Amino acid sequence: MAATNKDETSIPNASSSPIFISADSLCSILTHQTLINHFRSTLPQASAILQTTIRQHYPLSSSSSLLLMPCWSSSPSLPYVGVKLVTHFPQNSALNLPGVQGSYVLFSSTTGQTLASMDSTELTLYRTSCVSGLASKYLARQDSEVLVMVGAGALAPHLIKAHLSAVPSLRKVFIWNRTVEKATTLADKLKENEEFAGVSFEGCGCLDEVVGLGDIVSCATNSEKPLVKGERLKAGAHLDLVGSFKPSMMECDDEAIRRGRVFVDNEAAIVEAGELVGAFERGVIKKDEVGGCLVELVRGDKIGRTSSDHITVFKSVGSAVVDMIAAQLVYETYIRS
Known part of the structure; x- marks a missing residue:
C-alpha cells in the first residue's frame, strides 16, 4: 500500500x-x-x-x-x-x-x-447496502426484531449486514429466494459469522408465509413481477426496495406503495423505479406525495417515521x-x- x-x-x-x-x-x-x-x-x-x-x-x-x-x-x-x-x-x-x-x-x-x-x-455492494442501512435508521422502528431478506444474490448478505449494523435490535433474519437452496446456503454461511452472535438465520421457500413477520423487509431481486404483497405487510413495517432501476422492474405491488409513506434515495427513483412509475401512472400515489429523499432525512429537513404503526417504504436506484x-x-x- x-x-x-x-x-x-x-x-x-x-x-x-x-x-x-x-x-x-x-x-x-x-x-x-x-x-x-x-x-x-x-x-x-x-x-x-x-x-x-x-x-x-x-x-x-x-x-x-x-x-x-x-x-x-x-x-x-x-x-x-x-x-x-x-x-x-x-x-x-x-x-x-x-x-x-x-x-x-x-x-x-x-x-x-x-x-x-x-x-x-x-x-457498489457496500454503498447500495449502506444507503439502505442509513435509511433504516430514519424509517424503520428502532426496536425492530425481524428482518426478511427477499433474494439471496450477491447483494443480500451486504443488505443483511447493513441493516443489522443500523438497527442493532434485530434478532431474526428470514432469507427467501426462488431457489430455496440458495437461501438456505446463505443462512448457513451467516450463522458461521461470529459478528452476528445472538442473531438467528433461516432460509425459507414461501415468501407469503414470512413477509408478514418482517419489521424490515429488504428486497434485492431482478423481478419484473411484484413479490411483496402490500396486504401482507405488518403495521409498522419498513419496506426497503433495492432491485429495480428501470420501469419494467418491480418488487412490490401497488398496495404496498399505497399503504406506505414513500421515500427515495434521490429524485432519479421517481422516473426509473418500476414500483413508483407504475404507481404514478395508475393513480395509486402522486409524485408530490413522496415523503422526501435520503439527504433530506439526514439533514432533518424531512421527518421519516412518525408513528410505530406507520408503514414506510424506501426505494433506491443508486447515485453517483x-x-x-x-x-x-x-x-x-x-x-x-
Whole structure:
C-alpha cells in the first residue's frame, strides 16, 4: 500500500502513479458500520458540492446493459472527479458470476491526474447496502426484531449486514429466494459469522408465509413481477426496495406503495423505479406525495417515521454522489494506511 503521513494531503503529488485498489483490499478497508457513519456525516455537505449528470444507460441486449455514472467537484474539501462504469448481466447467476460488475476511476479535480481505480462491484455492494442501512435508521422502528431478506444474490448478505449494523435490535433474519437452496446456503454461511452472535438465520421457500413477520423487509431481486404483497405487510413495517432501476422492474405491488409513506434515495427513483412509475401512472400515489429523499432525512429537513404503526417504504436506484463518497473513504483510507 502507498504510505502517506496522516498530516499530509490525501491526494498524491503529480509524480505519483495511479494506484489500483483490489476487491480484497476494498473489503479490508470498509465495514458496513463505518460506511453508514461516513454517509451520515458527509452526505449533506457532499450533496451540495458534487455535480452529476443523468445516469447514462445503454442496452447491450434484451437483458444486459452498460451504465456510466460520472460525478465531480471543484471544492477543495472534496477535490475529486469520479466515474463508475458498470455492466448488468442478470443471466450471470447461471454461470455463478456476479450480475453487476464494474470499475470506479478517481481523478484529481485540481490537476486532472488519475489517482486510483478500484473494483466497483464490491464498492457498489457496500454503498447500495449502506444507503439502505442509513435509511433504516430514519424509517424503520428502532426496536425492530425481524428482518426478511427477499433474494439471496450477491447483494443480500451486504443488505443483511447493513441493516443489522443500523438497527442493532434485530434478532431474526428470514432469507427467501426462488431457489430455496440458495437461501438456505446463505443462512448457513451467516450463522458461521461470529459478528452476528445472538442473531438467528433461516432460509425459507414461501415468501407469503414470512413477509408478514418482517419489521424490515429488504428486497434485492431482478423481478419484473411484484413479490411483496402490500396486504401482507405488518403495521409498522419498513419496506426497503433495492432491485429495480428501470420501469419494467418491480418488487412490490401497488398496495404496498399505497399503504406506505414513500421515500427515495434521490429524485432519479421517481422516473426509473418500476414500483413508483407504475404507481404514478395508475393513480395509486402522486409524485408530490413522496415523503422526501435520503439527504433530506439526514439533514432533518424531512421527518421519516412518525408513528410505530406507520408503514414506510424506501426505494433506491443508486447515485453517483454516494459512489463518490464511498470511493473517497476507500481511497483516503488506503493511502494513509
